[in-house]
Structure formats: C-alpha cells, structure tokens
Amino acid sequence: MTEEQLSTIVITDTVEHEDGSATYTFDMDDASQKKITELGLEFILTCAAYGLDIQDALELIAADGKMRELQKEFGNGTDNT
Numbered sequence: 001m002t003e004e005q006l007s008t009i010v011i012t013d014t015v016e017h018e019d020g021s022a023t024y025t026f027d028m029d030d031a032s033q034k035k036i037t038e039l040g041l042e043f044i045l046t047c048a049a050y051g052l053d054i055q056d057a058l059e060l061i062a063a064d065g066k067m068r069e070l071q072k073e074f075g076n077g078t079d080n081t
Helices: 030-049 054-074
Strands: 009-016 022-028
Touching: 022 030, 030 054
Parallel strands: none
Antiparallel strands: 009 022
C-alpha cells in the first residue's frame, strides 16, 4: 500500500449505554492500525513531556473544539461595524 492510497477505519458496531457513554467496534486496515498506534504513542509521550494527565489533555482538546464552534457561530468577538 502506498501513501497515496486511502486507509480505512470503519465503525462496525455501536452500543449506547444508560450513562450516556458508548462502546464502539472498529474495523481497519493495517496501515490505519499502524498510524493510530503511532499517533497514540506520540500523544501519550507529549502528555508526559508536558506533565499532563491524558484525560486532562483530552478535556483541553474538547474545550478548545467547543470554543472554536462558538467562535464560528458568534464571530471572533471583534466588532466589524
């Protein structure tokens, strides 16, 4: 498989739980599995390098994403009139 070819990750099953969480089952090709492993390790090592708990880092990413959504919805806070 070359880098130009598309890797695939497919959600094959989703189970929603009463507490609002969910369990997902994925099917992926070897290239996707390798890349996810590499990115996961990089994320863990980056968290360790900056002294961040992994859950805290994920919450920071989620908060940043929510802030960006709000900025898109309401503008960037500058008055362009």
